[in-house]
Amino acid sequence: xxxxxxxxxxxxxxxxxxxxxxxxxxxxxxxxxxxxxxxxxxxxxxxxxxxxxxxxxxxxxxxxxxxxxxxxxxxxxxxxxxxxxxxxxxxxxxxxxxxxxxxxxxxxxxxxxxxxxxxxxxxxxxxxxxxxxxxxxxxxxxxxxxxxxxxxxxxxxxxxxxxxxxxxxxxxxxxxxxxxxxxxxxxxxxxxxxxxxxxxxxxxxxxxxxxxxxxxxxxxxxxxxxxxxxxxxxxxxxxxxxxxxxxxxxxxxxxxxxxxxxxxxxxxxxxxxxxxxxxxxxxxxxxxxxxxxxxxxxxxxxxxxxxxxxxxxxxxxxxxxxxxxxxxxxxxxxxxxxxxxxxxxxxxxxxxxxxxxxxxxxxxxxxxxxxxxxxxxxxxxxxxxxxxxxxxxxxxxxxxxxxxxxxxxxxxxxxxxxxxxxxxxxxxxxxxxxxxxxxxxxxxxxxxxxxxxxxxxxxxxxxxxxxxxxxxxxxxxxxxxxxxxxxxxxxxxxxxxxxxxxxxxxxxxxx
Ligand code: KIV
Ligand code: ZN
Numbered sequence: 001x002x003x004x005x006x007x008x009x010x011x012x013x014x015x016x017x018x019x020x021x022x023x024x025x026x027x028x029x030x031x032x033x034x035x036x037x038x039x040x041x042x043x044x045x046x047x048x049x050x051x052x053x054x055x056x057x058x059x060x061x062x063x064x065x066x067x068x069x070x071x072x073x074x075x076x077x078x079x080x081x082x083x084x085x086x087x088x089x090x091x092x093x094x095x096x097x098x099x100x101x102x103x104x105x106x107x108x109x110x111x112x113x114x115x116x117x118x119x120x121x122x123x124x125x126x127x128x129x130x131x132x133x134x135x136x137x138x139x140x141x142x143x144x145x146x147x148x149x150x151x152x153x154x155x156x157x158x159x160x161x162x163x164x165x166x167x168x169x170x171x172x173x174x175x176x177x178x179x180x181x182x183x184x185x186x187x188x189x190x191x192x193x194x195x196x197x198x199x200x201x202x203x204x205x206x207x208x209x210x211x212x213x214x215x216x217x218x219x220x221x222x223x224x225x226x227x228x229x230x231x232x233x234x235x236x237x238x239x240x241x242x243x244x245x246x247x248x249x250x251x252x253x254x255x256x257x258x259x260x261x262x263x264x265x266x267x268x269x270x271x272x273x274x275x276x277x278x279x280x281x282x283x284x285x286x287x288x289x290x291x292x293x294x295x296x297x298x299x300x301x302x303x304x305x306x307x308x309x310x311x312x313x314x315x316x317x318x319x320x321x322x323x324x325x326x327x328x329x330x331x332x333x334x335x336x337x338x339x340x341x342x343x344x345x346x347x348x349x350x351x352x353x354x355x356x357x358x359x360x361x362x363x364x365x366x367x368x369x370x371x372x373x374x375x376x377x378x379x380x381x382x383x384x385x386x387x388x389x390x391x392x393x394x395x396x397x398x399x400x401x402x403x404x405x406x407x408x409x410x411x412x413x414x415x416x417x418x419x420x421x422x423x424x425x426x427x428x429x430x431x432x433x434x435x436x437x438x439x440x441x442x443x444x445x446x447x448x449x450x451x452x453x454x455x456x457x458x459x460x461x462x463x464x465x466x467x468x469x470x471x472x473x474x475x476x477x478x479x480x481x482x483x484x485x486x487x488x489x490x491x492x493x494x495x496x497x498x499x500x501x502x503x504x505x506x507x508x509x510x511x
Contacts, residue, residue, distance in 0.1 A: 002256035005248065006224040007241065008042040008200060009035050011273060012061070013073055014238050015228040016046070020469075021277045022476050024504045025057050030384045032061040034272050035068065035229075038265040040241070042069040042224070044097065049074065049083040053508050058084070062091035071095040071137065076125035085132040096129040099139035099167075102146040102154050115150055122154055123161045130162035139167035139202065144175040144183065152190045159191070165198040165224060166191075170213055173206025173236060177216035184220035200224035203239045205231060210239035215247055218257055229273045230281055230288065242266045242287040242319070250314050267320035268345055275380045278450065278467050278478040287319060320345055322372055330364035344372060346379060366484045367461045377456045377465055377482045381496075386503045389414055390442065390495050397487055399430040407433035409491065411441050431490045438491070442498055446472040453486055466493035470501065477501045 012028055012035075015021055023031065028046070035043050045061040046054045062070045070091045074080035076098050088094035100111070100121055107113050113121070122138065129136045138158035140151055155166045168184065175183070184201070188194055201217040201224070203210040214225050231240030245261045252258075270288040274280050283290040293316040303310035316322075322343055328336060334357055341348060341356070348356060359378050364370050391412045399405040407430065410422040423440040427433030435448065450469035455462045464486035468479045477500045481492025 002252065002258040004223070005218060005257045005259045006041040006198065006200075007245065007259050007261055008044065008071075008202075008224050008226040009038075009040040009228065009241060010044040010202070010226055010238065011035070011228040011232060011241075012057075013044040013046050014202075014226075014234060015232040015273075018232055018234050018237070020279055020476070021232050023276055024386070024477065024500050025053065025060065025507055026386045026500075026503070027276045027384045028057045029060055029064055031272060031276065032065050032070075034265070034269050036065050037262065038269050039260050039262045040068055041260065042071055042095065044071045044073060044226075045087075047073040048087040049080045053504070055083060055087050056507065058087035059090075062088045062094060066092050069093040069095050069135065071097045074098045074129070076100040076121050078125070078128055081125065081129045081132070085129075088133070093135070094133050095135040095137055095165075096133045097137040097139065097167075098125055098129050099141050099169075100125070101141040102151055103142035104147065105145065106142045119154060119157050122157045126158050126161035126163050134164070136163050137165035137167055137200065138163040139169055139200075141169055142171045143168045144170040144180065145172070148183065148186055148190075152187065155187060155191045155194070159193050159197055163197060165200050166194075167200040167202055167224070167226065168217070168222070169202040169226075170204055170210075171202075173204035173210060175203075175213055176207075176209060177212045180213045181216040181220040184217045184222050188221050198224050200226060202226035204234060205236040205238065208236070210237070211243045211247070214239040214244055215255070218248075218255065229269050230279070230285075232273065232277065232279060240286070242270060246287050246314060246319065249318070263318050264320040264345060271376065271380065275480060276384065276478065278452070278469055278480075293321065328360070328364065328370040328375075329368060330361070332364065332370075340372070340375065341379075344375065363463070363484070367463070369459075371457050373457050374463055377463060381480060381482060381492075386499055387414070389499050389502045390438075392488075392491055392495055393420060395434060395437075395487070395491055397430045397434060399433070405430045405433040407437045409434055409437040409441065411438070411495070413441075430487055434487065434491050435494050438494055438498070444472070444498070444501065446470045446477075446498075446501060449476065451490070453490065456482060464489045466490040468493045468497050470494075470497045472501055472505075475501075475504070477504065 045058040048055045048058045058072045072084035072088050074084040084096050126138050140154050199222045201222045203213045227241040227244050228238040229241050231237040248255050248257050281288055393410040393412050395409045397407045404426045406426050408424045413419040421441045423437045425433050425436035427436045449471045452467045454465050456465050463482050463484050465482045466489040470477050477497045479493040479497025481489040483489040
C-alpha cells in the first residue's frame with residue numbers, strides 16, 4: 001500500500017461560490033452526506049462569515065458529519081475566525097482554515113499591506129485560531145505567483161504559530177506541472193519543520209492544468225489534495241476530485257499513493273452536484289461524462305468485446321456505474337426493486353423505500369421498461385428533502401399552433417392547513433402559460449433565468465427531466481421534475497424551485 005493521501009473537498013465552499021452553482025441549506029447538507037459516503041477526508045463546508053445562511057449551513061454540516069473533518073474558511077481576521085469557530089465547535093473533527101495573500105501583486109493592490117505586515121498577520125491569526133482549535137490550516141493565497149523566499153518565511157511563521165496544514169494554492173491557475181513540482185520540492189527543502197505538518201495543494205483550472213498540477217505536487221510530496229466534484233469552482237473551476245482520485249487508483253504503481261475514497265460513490269456524487277446546481281457535465285468530461293465509457297467506433301467496440309482492457313483503463317463499475325442487464329417493469333416486485341437500489345448504491349430507510357416503490361409502480365405503468373437512469377432520476381428528486389409549501393394537484397393545458405396557449409393549474413398550499421388554489425393564464429406557449437398560472441397562485445416576485453428539458457433515457461416512452469432556475473434579487477434557486485409527460489415535469493420543476501425559495505427565505509428570516 002502506498003503513502004496515504006488526504007482528499008480535501010471544497011465543493012461546498014470554492015465550488016459553491018462560483019457563478020450558477022449556489023445551493024440552499026438542505027442541498028448543502030445532502031451534498032455533505034454524500035461526501036461522507038464518498039469518504040473524503042475533509043469537507044470544507046463553507047465560509048461561515050459570508051452570510052447568515054452560510055453560517056447556518058457550516059454549523060448544520062459540522063453537527064451532521066461524523067466521519068470527516070469539517071472545515072470553515074476564514075480570512076486572517078479575528079471576526080472571521082470567531083465566526084468559523086462558532087459554526088464548527090460541535091464538529092467531531094473541526095478545522096479552522098485561514099488564509100492571506102502572499103504575492104506582491106495581491107499584497108500591494110488587494111491587501112495594501114507590506115510583506116512584514118502579512119508575516120505579522122499570519123503569526124497572530126494562526127495563533128488566534130489555534131486557541132480555539134488544534135487543527136488549523138493556513139493558506140498562502142496566490143502562492144504560485146509569490147516570491148518563493150517570502151513564501152518559505154510565511155509558512156515557517158504559520159508552522160511556528162501552530163498551523164497543522166500549510167496549503168499552497170494556485171489561486172489563478174497559473175502554474176505548470178514541472179514548475180509546481182519544483183515549488184513543492186523547494187518548500188520541503190527550505191521550510192524548517194515542514195515534515196511535522198501536512199503539505200496541501202489547491203489548484204484552479206484556468207489553463208486546464210489543475211489536475212496535472214495537483215498530481216505533480218503529490219509526486220513532490222504534497223499529501224493533502226484540494227478539489228471539487230465535477231471540478232466546479234471559480235472561473236474555470238478547481239481540480240476535479242474524480243479525476244485526481246481515479247488517476248491515483250488507475251496509475252497506482254506509478255504514484256504509489258493511497259486515499260480512502262470509495263470510488264463507487266463517484267458517479268452518484270457527480271450526479272447529485274449536477275442535479276442540484278443544474279450545471280451539467282460535458283459529455284466528454286473525464287470519468288463522469290456520458291461518453292467516458294462509451295465506445296463508438298467499430299474497431300474500439302470490437303476490441304472491448306474481445307477484451308475490455310483493450311480500450312478501457314478502468315471499469316465503469318469502479319466509479320459506481322452499473323452495467324444493468326436486468327429489466328424492471330410493472331410486474332417486478334418489491335424485492336427486485338430493492339435489490340436494484342442496493343446495486344445502484346442507495347441505502348434507503350423503510351419509509352423512503354415505500355415511497356420510491358410506489359413511484360416506481362406508477363412509472364412502470366406508463367413505461368414498459370424501467371432503466372437504472374429512470375430510477376436514479378426518480379430518487380434524485382427526493383435526494384434533497386425540503387418542505388413542500390406548494391404541491392401540484394392537477395393541471396389542464398390547451399394549446400396548438402393556431403390558438404393562444406391556456407393553462408389552468410391547481411396547487412395545494414400547505415401552511416398549517418391545506419388550501420386548494422386554482423388559477424388560469426394564457427402564455428407564449430404551454431409551459432409559459434402554466435408557469436404564469438403558478439405565478440398568480442404563488443404571488444412572489446422572481447425571474448425565470450433558465451429552463452431546460454432532457455430525456456432521461458432513449459425511446460418514445462422516455463421520461464423527461466425538466467430543470468428550472470429562478471432568481472430573486474441575487475439569489476438563484478434551482479428546481480427539477482421528472483415525468484413521462486414533459487409538461488408535468490416542467491410544472492413540477494417550477495414548483496420545486498419555488499418551494500426551495502420559500503424554504504430558504506423562511507430559514508434566513510429565522511436567523
Ligand atoms: O484559490 C484560493 O486561493 C483559495 C484559498 C482561499 C484557499 O480558494
Ligand atoms: Zn480556490
